[in-house]
Amino acid sequence: MDILVCLKRVPLAGSTFLLTPDSRDINTDFLGFGISPHEENAVEAGVQLVEQMGGTLTLLTLGPTDAEEQLRTQLAIGATRGILLETEGEDWDPQATAAALVEAINAEETKFDLILFGAESADSAGYQIHIRVAHALSRPIVTNVKTMKIENGIAQCERAVGSVRELYETTLPAVITVRDGLNIPRYPSVPGRIQARKKPIEHKKPEPRVPKLEKVSLSVSPSNSTGAQILGTGVEAVPALVDVLRTIGVLA
Amino acid sequence: MILVLVDHDRGELDPLSLRALTAARKLSNDIHAVVIGNDGAALSAICGEYGASILHVAQHPEITDYTPAASGRALAQLANSLKPEAVLAAGSPRGNEQLAHLATILDLPMAAECSEITLGDPHSVVRARWAANLMEQALVHSGLLIATVLAFAVEAEASPVAITVSNVDVLLEPIDLRVRILGRGGEAAKSGASLTDAKVIVSGGRGVGGPEAFSLLEELAALLDGAVGCSRVVTSSGWRPHAEQVGQTGTKVAPDLYIAAGISGAMQHIAGCKNSKTIVVINTDPEAPILAYADYAIIGDLHKVLPALTQAIKATKG
Numbered sequence: 001m002d003i004l005v006c007l008k009r010v011p012l013a014g015s016t017f018l019l020t021p022d023s024r025d026i027n028t029d030f031l032g033f034g035i036s037p038h039e040e041n042a043v044e045a046g047v048q049l050v051e052q053m054g055g056t057l058t059l060l061t062l063g064p065t066d067a068e069e070q071l072r073t074q075l076a077i078g079a080t081r082g083i084l085l086e087t088e089g090e091d092w093d094p095q096a097t098a099a100a101l102v103e104a105i106n107a108e109e110t111k112f113d114l115i116l117f118g119a120e121s122a123d124s125a126g127y128q129i130h131i132r133v134a135h136a137l138s139r140p141i142v143t144n145v146k147t148m149k150i151e152n153g154i155a156q157c158e159r160a161v162g163s164v165r166e167l168y169e170t171t172l173p174a175v176i177t178v179r180d181g182l183n184i185p186r187y188p189s190v191p192g193r194i195q196a197r198k199k200p201i202e203h204k205k206p207e208p209r210v211p212k213l214e215k216v217s218l219s220v221s222p223s224n225s226t227g228a229q230i231l232g233t234g235v236e237a238v239p240a241l242v243d244v245l246r247t248i249g250v251l252a
Numbered sequence: 253m254i255l256v257l258v259d260h261d262r263g264e265l266d267p268l269s270l271r272a273l274t275a276a277r278k279l280s281n282d283i284h285a286v287v288i289g290n291d292g293a294a295l296s297a298i299c300g301e302y303g304a305s306i307l308h309v310a311q312h313p314e315i316t317d318y319t320p321a322a323s324g325r326a327l328a329q330l331a332n333s334l335k336p337e338a339v340l341a342a343g344s345p346r347g348n349e350q351l352a353h354l355a356t357i358l359d360l361p362m363a364a365e366c367s368e369i370t371l372g373d374p375h376s377v378v379r380a381r382w383a384a385n386l387m388e389q390a391l392v393h394s395g396l397l398i399a400t401v402l403a404f405a406v407e408a409e410a411s412p413v414a415i416t417v418s419n420v421d422v423l424l425e426p427i428d429l430r431v432r433i434l435g436r437g438g439e440a441a442k443s444g445a446s447l448t449d450a451k452v453i454v455s456g457g458r459g460v461g462g463p464e465a466f467s468l469l470e471e472l473a474a475l476l477d478g479a480v481g482c483s484r485v486v487t488s489s490g491w492r493p494h495a496e497q498v499g500q501t502g503t504k505v506a507p508d509l510y511i512a513a514g515i516s517g518a519m520q521h522i523a524g525c526k527n528s529k530t531i532v533v534i535n536t537d538p539e540a541p542i543l544a545y546a547d548y549a550i551i552g553d554l555h556k557v558l559p560a561l562t563q564a565i566k567a568t569k570g
Contacts (some may be wrong), residue, residue, distance in 0.1 A: 013519070017385055026386070038501075095361060119501065125381050127348035127364045127400075128355060135356045140430035141321070143349060146494065156434070160494045164261060166318065166436040174430075179501060181488050212361035214374070216389040218381070228533055228543045234552035235560040241532065242564050244548050248530050250452060250476060250509050251568055 001055035001150075003046045004112040006101060006133075007035045007074065009067040010123045023217045025091075035070050038118030040185040042178050046116055047078035047186075049150060056080040056110065062100050064089040068201055076188030076196035083202045091124065093211035098132035100206040105137065113172045114155070119144050119179040126213075134175040141175040142168050146182055253282040255334060257327065257341035257350060258299055258307075261318070263291035265298060267448060268342035268401075270408035273302040275401045276340050277411060279371055284308060286330055288323045288350070289315045293417060300415030302408065307415055308334075312422040317433050318346065324353020326422040331358065331396060337371055338397035343380075347400045355398045362398045363390060367405040371397060383500040383523035403504045404527040447498065452478030452509045455498055455525070456486060459514020459535065459554060463491040468558040469513060475565055481505065483521050499524035513554040517542025534558065 011031040018027040046057040059074055061067050062085040071082035085100050092100070105112065115137075117130040134141035145157040153172045158165055160179075188196070231240040245251040254276040259266040276283050285304035287295055289311065296307045310326035327350065331339055339354060341347035343365040355362035363369075367387065368378040375392040380402050392399070447453060454473040456466055466480065473480045481498040482491070498505055500520040510528035515521060517540055525531065526545050533542050533549040534557050543549050550557055 013382065013385075017382065026382075093361065095359075123382055125365060125379075125383070126362075127345075128352035128362055131349070131352040132356045135353075138427055140427065142431055143320075144345060164318075164436060165494070167434040168431050169434050170431045180484065181494070212393045213363055214391040214393065216391060218386050218388050221380075221385055221387055228531075228546035228549035230538070231548050231550050233550070235556050237550040237552065238557065238560045238564050241548065241550060241561060242568060244530075244532070245509070245565070246568075248509060251565065 001049060001053045001113045002058070002110045003049060003055065004058045004060055004105065004115045005039070005042045005046050005074075005079070006115065006117050007039050007043070007059055007061045007070060008121050008123075009033050009061065009063045009070045010036055010121065017220050019218055019220065023219065024215065025218065033066070033070065035074070036118045036120070036122040038120065038177075038179045041180055041182040042116040042118050043074045043077055043079065044183045044185040045148065045178060048183065049114070050078070058083065058108075058110065058112070060101060060104060061085065062092060062097055062206070063087060071201055072196050073188060075199045076192040077186060078192065079199075081200045081202070083204065085204050085206050087208070091215060092208070093213040094124075094126040094128045094132065095212055096209040098129045098136065099209065101129070101133050102136040103206060104204060105133070111173070114150070115139070115173075115175045117175070117177040119177045130175055130177050137175070139173055139175050140170040141177070142170055143177040145176050145178045148176065148178065148182065253284055253334065253336045254280045255284050255286055255330060255336040255339045256304065257323075257339065257347065258285045258287050258292065258295055259342060259344065259346050259350070260287060260292045260295060263294045265295055266342060266344060266346070267408070268344050268347070268403055270298070270302050271404070271406045272340050272342045272347070272401045273299070273304060274409050275369065275406045276338070277303045279338065279369060284334065284336070286310060286327065288326055296415055296417050301410050301412045303411040303413055304415055305413050307417050309417060309419050310422050311419060312424055314424065314429055315422065317436065319428070319431070319433070320346070320349045321353055321428040321431065322422065322424055323350040324357050325424050325428050326420070327351070327354040328357040329422060330420065336396065338369070338399065341400050343400040343402045351398055351400055358396070358398075360394045360396060360398055361392050363392050364400050365402040366399045367402045369397070369399055383520050384526075385519060385523070404506045447479050447481055447496065447503045447505050450479035450505070450507050452476040452511075453481045453498070453505055453507045453528070454478055454511045454513065455481035455483070455515060456513050456554070457483040457515030457521075458485045460486070460491070461514075461555075465555060466492060468555065468562070472511070472558055472562050472565075475562060476509070478507070478509075483515050483518070512542055512546070513558060515542055516540045517545065
């Protein structure tokens with residue numbers, strides 16, 4: 001089975017955000033980088049499937065040259081090879097990103113049985129690239145998958161959104177987006193890291209497109225609290241909390 | 253005219269859709285609603301109450317449960333025939349997904365999770381990124397605007413009009429039916445009230461320590477007619493069902509009171525609870541990030557504080 005996992009390099013932001021002077025990007029001077037959380041589950045799922053059934057696991061990303069770092073880390077976990085679609089570091093809008101991914105996938109000799117994405121990116125929250133890729137490749141898509149079983153060219157997936165769990169079935173080739181809880185991603189081993197240095201990464205430079213969803217600027221959302229009023233320590237503070245519940249009308 | 257997707261699960265309304273209808277009314281006086289599947293026809297009265305003059309019921313024998321690819325096809329068919337200025341939906345996982353299919357079929361951009369929308373050429377939006385920690389000012393270069401409305405950015409306000417129902421037969425492509433639903437259910441929320449409707453939510457994180465101690469949260473929630481919530485680590489560890497997860501990847505909530513017990517406050521959790529009217533934190537760590545978003549805090553062990561609080565509330569109720 002030949003599997004493709006799509007990744008995105010994102011800054012590992014904490015709970016406070018600093019912006020660049022032009023307010024167009026996050027100031028990443030003091031931040032590390034990683035991939036979006038659900039994507040670690042996607043890579044783990046791909047590695048497990050190849051371990052069970054044989055085949056190849058290819059990683060595909062669109063990003064700056066430095067995104068090679070994220071590809072190497074995931075190659076160390078057990079992927080076969082990487083493809084880096086190089087940008088100048090700027091954000092690409094969802095249509096342009098999806099088009100570049102599709103072009104790269106179509107250029108491959110391997111016809112991937114399964115294309116995996118993380119359920120959503122940490123940063124841009126566009127909720128669409130996976131759907132655009134699936135349509136362009138005429139493949140079915142199941143999203144937000146928390147358990148997945150693949151047998152005889154059929155994927156059975158359980159999807160959890162809100163309070164409803166739904167069980168879906170589709171035939172491969174397919175596009176599936178996965179979320180945390182699907183598995184426990186492993187850490188790269190030292191031998192894995194050494195092997196990863198020699199694994200091939202192909203660099204390509206897709207043509208940028210004029211964005212249809214054009215970022216103008218970013219701003220930091222105001223926190224709707226100025227910080228908590230400390231009512232006290234331990235059980236002694238309980239009467240003060242009961243008073244608060246009365247004030248806000250939760251208790252009569 | 254603005255076309256609003258009113259999302260439902262077997263006829264049960266997603267309340268965020270009422271906020272999307274309200275957001276649409278700020279852009280136009282001419283609002284149409286659309287539901288996917290016959291079960292949605294039951295929602296005509298509420299759609300009229302929130303300002304829609306026509307409810308389009310998109311129907312097809314294969315559309316029974318949630319089939320996002322078919323939704324996208326149905327919306328594209330309606331958008332092509334009705335020529336709305338915009339198609340809006342709630343910024344929920346399902347709203348985002350269905351409109352993404354629509355945008356893909358029509359090869360148009362989609363702006364997800366918008367808190368502000370101004371129609372124009374180009375359209376202008378403010379949209380949430382990084383779990384709503386950052387807001388992006390963006391331009392959308394397209395005739396038809398396809399956008400979802402950030403959860404809780406707009407309060408639902410009624411504005412009743414007379415509504416008529418129009419049934420629309422949807423023409424599906426074979427690819428739309430390649431994903432088959434086999435079944436559903438399995439895991440409902442354990443507590444009585446659902447997270448989205450609850451006025452009080454008692455939520456637990458890693459600090460609860462295991463599934464057993466959630467009984468402390470259940471007891472308090474029951475006493476306040478509330479629901480139990482939890483953080484991502486709790487569902488990942490299998491202590492509680494996914495249906496109870498509050499956060500960017502779980503359910504976004506806005507109760508009157510949100511009690512966060514043993515939750516440090518990861519960015520993605522804050523994104524799910526920060527619209528609560530009052531947030532009370534119970535945590536042993538006075539430096540926990542969630543305190544920056546909370547209104548009140550008790551620094552202490554939830555295993556002692558919660559039972560004491562339950563007792564004190566019982567005493568007030570006599």
